[in-house]
Amino acid sequence: MVDGRPLLDRGDFVWTHFPSSEHPTEPSGQRHVALCLRSASHANGSHVLLAVYTTTKKPADRPKAHGEIDISEERAHEHGQTSGFRIDVKRIAALPLTVDYFPDLEKPDHGKRGSSEHLANACEKLLFAIIKETPELVDFVGPEDSKTTIAKSF
Numbered sequence: 001m002v003d004g005r006p007l008l009d010r011g012d013f014v015w016t017h018f019p020s021s022e023h024p025t026e027p028s029g030q031r032h033v034a035l036c037l038r039s040a041s042h043a044n045g046s047h048v049l050l051a052v053y054t055t056t057k058k059p060a061d062r063p064k065a066h067g068e069i070d071i072s073e074e075r076a077h078e079h080g081q082t083s084g085f086r087i088d089v090k091r092i093a094a095l096p097l098t099v100d101y102f103p104d105l106e107k108p109d110h111g112k113r114g115s116s117e118h119l120a121n122a123c124e125k126l127l128f129a130i131i132k133e134t135p136e137l138v139d140f141v142g143p144e145d146s147k148t149t150i151a152k153s154f
Contacts, residue, residue: 006039006047006049006097007097007105007110008036008039008049008097008102008105008110008111008112009036009039009049010036010037010038010039010117010120011035011036011115011116011117011118011119011120012035012036012112012114012115013033013034013035013036013054013079013080013081013112013113013114013115013116014033014034014036014051014102014104014110014111014112014113015031015032015033015102015103015104015111015113016031016032016033016034016051016093016095016101016102016103016111017029017030017031017032017100017101017102017103018030018032018034018051018053018091018093018095018101018141019093019095019141019142020141021139021141024139024141024142025141025142025143025144027100027101031103032053032054033054033081033085033113034051034052034053034054034093035051035052035054035087035116035119035120035123036049036050036051036120037050037051037052037092037120037123037124037127038050038120038124038150038153039097040149040150040152040153041149042096042145042146042149043149046096046097046098047096047097048094048095048096048097048146048149048150049094049095049097049102050092050093050094050095050150050153051092051093051095052087052088052089052091052092052093052123052127053087053088053091053092053093054085054086054087054088055085055086055088056083056084056085056086064086065088065090066090066130066137067088067089067090067126067127067130067137068086068087068088068089068090069086069087069089069119069122069123069126070084070086071084071085071086071087071119072084078116079114079115079116079119080112080113080114080115081113081114087119087123089123089126089127089130090127090130090137090138090139091139091141092127092138092139092140092141093140093141093142094140094141094142094143094146094147094149094150094151095142095143095146096142096143096146
């Protein structure tokens with residue numbers, strides 16, 4: 001922590017072990033870049049991050065679905081990424097700020113791969129619209145106590 005704030009926060013692109021739908025409360029075995037939307041303090045003093053899923057699938061691989069945001073290669077470089085990607089705001093996770101979920105947390109850069117407050121704002125706005133209109137489309141994963149902690153931050 002830095003001045004009481006978590007090492008990672010809103011707008012950070014970061015390496016995660018983003019849980020799968022098949023095992024929604026457990027860290028996956030695969031490294032995956034996610035975009036952090038917000039953080040919250042847990043009752044025990046630890047931090048929880050709300051993050052959305054990203055994929056490097058090329059836009060031509062399949063049509064963009066509702067709740068996805070395409071980021072061109074040019075814009076991706078502006079945000080510290082190496083190639084174009086898609087953000088799927090319907091795949092969201094509440095993750096405790098631990099090395100189990102953030103494998104590079106103890107490295108000097110903490111696994112950060114860039115940052116964009118603007119994209120975090122856009123994703124959160126789109127997520128809230130989807131939750132209001134069609135909440136059944138949202139795949140919300142992560143440990144139950146982390147989900148509860150994030151829910152209290154809204």
